Amino acid sequence: MSRNNGRSAQDPSRNLVPCDVSSDYRDARPFVFVIFGGAGDLSRRKLLPTLFSMYVRKNLPEQFEIIAFGRQDLDHIRYRQMIKTALEQSDEVGSPTAGQVESFLQRLHFAYGHFEDLGHYNDLNHLIARLSRNYRMDIVYYLSIPSTLYNQVTSTIEDSELPTNPENTKIIIEKPFGRNLSTALELNRTVNRVFREEQVFRMDHYLGKETVQNIIFFRFANSIFEPLWNRNHIDSIQITVAESIGVEHRGRFYEKTGVIRDIFQNHMLQVLALVAMEPPTSFKAQQVRDEKVKVLRSLRPVSFQDVPSVSVAGQYTAGTIEGVQVRAYRQEENVPPDSIVPSFFAARLHLDNWRWAGVPIYVRSGKRLPRRVTEVVIKFKQPPLKLFKDDCIPLDSTSLVLTIQPDERIQIRMGVKYPESANLIVPVDMSFKYNDFFDRTYVGPYERLLRDCLGGDQALFVRQDAVEASWQFSDPFVEWWEECGCLEMYPSGSWGPDSSRTFIERDGRRWETN
Ligand SMILES: NC(=O)c1ccc[n+]([C@@H]2O[C@H](COP(=O)([O-])OP(=O)(O)OC[C@H]3O[C@@H](n4cnc5c(N)ncnc54)[C@H](OP(=O)(O)O)[C@@H]3O)[C@@H](O)[C@H]2O)c1
Numbered sequence: 001m002s003r004n005n006g007r008s009a010q011d012p013s014r015n016l017v018p019c020d021v022s023s024d025y026r027d028a029r030p031f032v033f034v035i036f037g038g039a040g041d042l043s044r045r046k047l048l049p050t051l052f053s054m055y056v057r058k059n060l061p062e063q064f065e066i067i068a069f070g071r072q073d074l075d076h077i078r079y080r081q082m083i084k085t086a087l088e089q090s091d092e093v094g095s096p097t098a099g100q101v102e103s104f105l106q107r108l109h110f111a112y113g114h115f116e117d118l119g120h121y122n123d124l125n126h127l128i129a130r131l132s133r134n135y136r137m138d139i140v141y142y143l144s145i146p147s148t149l150y151n152q153v154t155s156t157i158e159d160s161e162l163p164t165n166p167e168n169t170k171i172i173i174e175k176p177f178g179r180n181l182s183t184a185l186e187l188n189r190t191v192n193r194v195f196r197e198e199q200v201f202r203m204d205h206y207l208g209k210e211t212v213q214n215i216i217f218f219r220f221a222n223s224i225f226e227p228l229w230n231r232n233h234i235d236s237i238q239i240t241v242a243e244s245i246g247v248e249h250r251g252r253f254y255e256k257t258g259v260i261r262d263i264f265q266n267h268m269l270q271v272l273a274l275v276a277m278e279p280p281t282s283f284k285a286q287q288v289r290d291e292k293v294k295v296l297r298s299l300r301p302v303s304f305q306d307v308p309s310v311s312v313a314g315q316y317t318a319g320t321i322e323g324v325q326v327r328a329y330r331q332e333e334n335v336p337p338d339s340i341v342p343s344f345f346a347a348r349l350h351l352d353n354w355r356w357a358g359v360p361i362y363v364r365s366g367k368r369l370p371r372r373v374t375e376v377v378i379k380f381k382q383p384p385l386k387l388f389k390d391d392c393i394p395l396d397s398t399s400l401v402l403t404i405q406p407d408e409r410i411q412i413r414m415g416v417k418y419p420e421s422a423n424l425i426v427p428v429d430m431s432f433k434y435n436d437f438f439d440r441t442y443v444g445p446y447e448r449l450l451r452d453c454l455g456g457d458q459a460l461f462v463r464q465d466a467v468e469a470s471w472q473f474s475d476p477f478v479e480w481w482e483e484c485g486c487l488e489m490y491p492s493g494s495w496g497p498d499s500s501r502t503f504i505e506r507d508g509r510r511w512e513t514n
Contacts, residue, residue, distance in 0.1 A: 028454040029168075030063035031138040032128055036115065036153055037145035038068020039082060042174070047144060048083050048108075049090035050446040055104050056096050059451065065131040069111045069124055079110035092444060115145065115153050121160035128163070139163050140453065141171045147178075151190045158194040172201045172453055175266050176257070177462070180478065181471040188464045201453045202462040206267040208445025208452075211408040211434070213460070215274040215376070216288075218402070218410065225400075226279070228380070230355045235397060237275060238362045238377040239268055240513040242369040244321050246492070247343070251334035258341040260313075260481065263365040265474040269296060270462070271404070272361065275376055276351055285459040289466065296469035298353040307480035311347035312488065312500045315339070316368040319492030326368065326492045342481050343367040344490060346500040348507070362504055364511065368492035374404040377512040388423045396427050399512060408434040 033051070035043050054060050068079055084105060087093050111127050113120030128139060141157070143150055150173060163169050171191070178184030191200055206212055219225060228234070241263050247254040254262070273292035280287035302310055317328040330337050344366030351361065378400040401411040411431040418424040443451075452460055481487070488497035495501070495511065504511060 028061050028451070029138050030061050030135045031065075031140055031454060032132050033064065033066045033140050033142065034124070034128065035066065035068050035142045035144050037070055037143070038066075038110070039070045039072045039074060039079065040144055042144045043068065044083070044086040045090065046092070046446050047142065047450075049087055049092035050444065050450060052087055052096070052101075052104050053092055053094070054447055054450065056094070056100050059447075060454075063135050063137065065107050065109065065137075067109045067111050067124065067127060067131070069113050069120075071112070071114050074110045074112070076108070076110050080105040080108050083108055115149055115156065118156055118160055121156055121162055125161045125163075136168070138454070139169045141169070143171065143173050147174070147176050150187055154187075154190045154194055164194050164199075166196050166199055169195070170199050170201060170453060170456075171195050172203055175202070175204045175462075176261060177202055177266075177467045178471060179256075179261065180475050181468060184467050184471045188467070192464070197464060198458070200461075200464070201449075201458060202464075202467065203449055204266050204270055204462050205445040205449065207270060207460045207462070208447075208449040209404065210443075210448075211402075211404040212271060212274065213448075214408075215271070215402060216277075216283075219275075220279050229378075231357055231359045233380055234359055235379045235381045236360045236362065236509060237272075238379070238512055239271055239275075239364070239375070240377075240511070241268060241365040241374045242372060242495075242513070243365075243367045244369060244372050246316065246326060246329065246368050247332050247335070249333060251332045254343075255335060255339060255341055258478070258482070259343055259345045259365055259367070260474060260478045264345055264347075264363065264477070265470050266462075268363050268365060269299075269470045269473070270466075271374075271376065272349075272363070273466070275378075276356055276361075278355070283459065285457060285461075288459050289463045293463065293466045293469055294353075295351065296466055296473065298351045298356075299469075299473045300350040300352045301473065302349075302476055304476045304480055307476055308484070308486075310349075311345065311477060311481075312497055312503050313342035313346075313481040314344040314366070314488040314490045314497035314500070315341065316343050316366075316492045317489045319368065319494065321368065321370065321493045328492075329368075340482070340485050340487060342487055344369075344496045344500070345477070345481070346496065346503065347477065348503070360507065360509075362509070362511070364496065364500065364513075366490075366496050369495055370493055372406055373513060375513045376402040376404070378402075379509070379512065388425055396425075401512070 035047060037043060051060070051066065074082065084101060087101060109127060109131070111124045113124060143153060145153065157164065173191070178187050219229065273295040276295045277291040278294065280291045315329050318331070319326060329335060329343050330339050346362070346364040349361040349363060351359070380398040382397045396415060398415070399413045401413060403409045403411070409431055411429045413427050413429050415425040416428050418426045449460060488499055490497045495514065501511070
């Protein structure tokens, strides 16, 4: 492929004009970014490196300050040293100059505090007031803390002197938003007592991925697919979110979460909403989120008793992945030897609306599967008349494959005549791979979402009603598989329990992602 000024000759971004950058982004106002848990894992590994890389690329306004609020024995100087080390170890950061690092670090501040202690919030408030005294600053609170503390921290913000003015304050909350419907309702009630919905940015980093966003663009920017995007032409939809890693050092977290809460209730249902939604009337936050929530509300409810007939759950045992021997879930750090937490889940879902009535949606997610891949497969119906029925190989129908990670690509799998055969049809791929075409590294999901939040654009954040609809649908699955004690074990390196295969084969189909 020929290259031109670092971009491929065919890269259409050469023709981009400034209006392609959203005005919200250009208009980001000076801000104080207050990170609750600013010395924690997520802050060190993701948030601060992302803010730094935005700073280096001049994607932040001139005036900004960052405060980490936490209980570690730190002060401004020691915190800056901690973040300097984190930046050196981060893959998110390119090769900055020493001057860039130093000037960024000068904007970092540490406020010592326990989240239970109101007095510490008032100390934090004095620091915010001091840092924002010369400019009109937006205040962004980021809850980078265990989700069990979200209610308490938000309530204490309410009781404290910290600013919550809707004109210039926002709050970012990391997933998970509750553990089930009742805790999500409780969290939303607490948050909405202090902040209006337009101040609340619920962050599911999956939605910041370029390829997840592209589901909407692909669908609504190409008129050839939309007429086919319905029950008349589509046989079934599959969504696979496979990880080859196990729980690693997060056993304690995973024991309280499991795959249904960790992946299905949020990432998967959000991807499904993008695949299945009606075209919004505009690309504004409200219209996009209205359409997504309609999809979630049209999921056919599954009662507690019906869960085992439409889903399969399992847990990994020891096995081999890419030639490496790996241990069982029950042998992982901080996991009890009799754990009944599922690391694999597959289900058949239905959307009861006009577009999708009768189209089964198969979802599957697990840890310690053979490879890391997130893929959506749209399987089209067979042609109405089988002209080639004498062929000994059954004709495979056309499918469209949207690969979200690790290789972002779009493929159409179709049948062509095998050369010189009488009527043999073989499947071939027409494939578009992002990296072959666009000669650039994308901004990571955190950057995209932070940028949108600073600019006040909520389109890629999860709205309260969507959180509640997702939990309402997911709760019976979580409860059944947590209570039944009947997980099916699968060896690491396989595609999950045997019954996840037989379950789809009974419907006359097979998993397309392998
Ligand atoms: N880490 C990830 O890769 C990741 C990915 C996606 C989402 N998330 C979500 O992001 C959030 C933060 O994750 P994390 O891994 O960074 O969590 P974490 O390291 O367990 O906790 C974050 C920070 O909060 C502090 N903290 C906890 N309780 C406190 C208290 N009572 N008073 C003051 N400080 C307190 C911790 O201090 P100590 O160090 O002293 O305990 C730590 O510095 C979680 O909700 C998580 O589910 C994390």
